Amino acid sequence: MKPHRIRMTHNLLLNYGLNRKMQIYRPNKATAEEMTRYHSDDYIKFFQSIQLDNMSEFSKQMQCFNIGEDCPVFDGLFEFCQLSAGAGSLKLKWQQIDIAVSWAGGLHHAKKSEASGFCYVNDIVLTILELLKYHQRVLYINIDIHHGDGVEVAFFTTDGVMTVSFHKYGEYFPGTGDLRDIAAGKGKYYAVNFLLCDGIDDESYEQIFKPVSETHWACSRSCTPGHSKAFISSFTMHEHYTIRRLLSSPVPGLHTFVNDVSIAEMPYNYYFEYFGPDFKLHINPSYMTNQNTHYICWSGLTLFDSASQPSTTTICISTAHVLHCILFKKKKKKKKKKEKSFIFNYLKQIYL
Numbered sequence: 001m002k003p004h005r006i007r008m009t010h011n012l013l014l015n016y017g018l019n020r021k022m023q024i025y026r027p028n029k030a031t032a033e034e035m036t037r038y039h040s041d042d043y044i045k046f047f048q049s050i051q052l053d054n055m056s057e058f059s060k061q062m063q064c065f066n067i068g069e070d071c072p073v074f075d076g077l078f079e080f081c082q083l084s085a086g087a088g089s090l091k092l093k094w095q096q097i098d099i100a101v102s103w104a105g106g107l108h109h110a111k112k113s114e115a116s117g118f119c120y121v122n123d124i125v126l127t128i129l130e131l132l133k134y135h136q137r138v139l140y141i142n143i144d145i146h147h148g149d150g151v152e153v154a155f156f157t158t159d160g161v162m163t164v165s166f167h168k169y170g171e172y173f174p175g176t177g178d179l180r181d182i183a184a185g186k187g188k189y190y191a192v193n194f195l196l197c198d199g200i201d202d203e204s205y206e207q208i209f210k211p212v213s214e215t216h217w218a219c220s221r222s223c224t225p226g227h228s229k230a231f232i233s234s235f236t237m238h239e240h241y242t243i244r245r246l247l248s249s250p251v252p253g254l255h256t257f258v259n260d261v262s263i264a265e266m267p268y269n270y271y272f273e274y275f276g277p278d279f280k281l282h283i284n285p286s287y288m289t290n291q292n293t294h295y296i297c298w299s300g301l302t303l304f305d306s307a308s309q310p311s312t313t314t315i316c317i318s319t320a321h322v323l324h325c326i327l328f329k330k331k332k333k334k335k336k337k338k339e340k341s342f343i344f345n346y347l348k349q350i351y352l
Contacts, residue, residue, distance in 0.1 A: 003104075006103045014269075015268070016267060027083050029086050030081075030126070032044050034085065034086075035085050035121055039110075039112055044121075047078045047121075050073055050077070051073075055073055066116060070115075070117060071118055080120075084107060087105055105127075106144065107124065107150075108142060108148040108150050110125075116149075116174065119150065122154065125155075128151070136160070137161070137162070142164070142166065143209075146167055146172075147174060147193065148163065149176040152177070152183070152191050156187055156191065157183065157187045159190050162190045162192070163191050163192070166205075166209060177193040179193055201285060201290055204290060266280055
């Protein structure tokens with residue numbers, strides 16, 4: 001999340017000419033009042049007060065708010081929080097645009113009163129709260145390698161926001177986002193987590209992402225007639241990503257919305273030397289073994305494809321149960337048949 005990486009992304013955008021296909025805005029600084037629409041007053045007041053030269057005065061608060069090695073204090077911290085939080089809802093409040101991209105956004109680990117994973121203020125949650133002023137439902141899709149835990153927790157008990165997260169799971173930060181975490185109360189089944197292992201390739205990811213995201217997009221679309229819905233996705237520019245791998249993702253992603261601009265050959269730009277030796281944006285796939293098992297990647301697709309759309313609640317429940325059965329079914333052949341039969345009988349009872 002270093003500003004250097006954000007500058008590199010913006011410079012690529014300009015040199016590819018993508019800026020001519022969009023409007024670029026300088027973000028407004030979010031006020032403390034705006035940030036406390038989600039975060040606690042004490043938490044935001046802490047960021048307003050702490051500086052590099054007075055950290056010793058806030059040792060207790062730093063421990064309470066998880067400020068330290070992973071989320072350090074630095075010069076201009078509060079201003080950084082203001083800009084990242086303000087960029088998310090820029091222009092959305094006036095409903096002037098359909099697609100918005102924030103290079104400094106996606107701080108999905110921040111909680112109501114806790115920083116985490118270099119995320120201090122959760123711009124995604126604040127943006128979703130803004131979208132809910134105009135839309136009955138919001139679908140949030142997390143495609144970062146880490147689980148979008150902060151966003152999921154924020155809307156854990158509401159059915160107004162559905163969170164869908166594709167992430168690496170196991171002994172990996174933040175350690176949350178189990179398949180069985182499906183939210184609670186009114187929001188039960190409105191949290192969906194798809195767990196991935198090392199080595200997933202483009203083809204496998206696409207075959208997972210499309211049916212799951214499309215099913216839940218259909219779910220959000222089946223709201224009350226006359227009411228609208230919104231979609232928000234996050235990819236975070238985290239510290240551990242390499243510069244080149246990091247930048248290869250957002251620019252081609254943006255290119256899908258303005259597809260008459262070719263990105264095959266990289267134009268000369270201020271950071272051109274970072275992309276040596278071949279000076280191309282795309283990265284050749286590694287030889288890492290795809291550790292994602294066959295049944296996680298493909299077994300559920302038929303179930304998603306065959307699902308009808310009688311109601312929002314039905315789809316949320318059925319897809320969550322399908323995901324459970326895909327991952328936790330037994331490996332013994334005899335039990336496989338019984339579980340598969342149970343899944344289809346369950347869906348049959350719902351849809352017929």
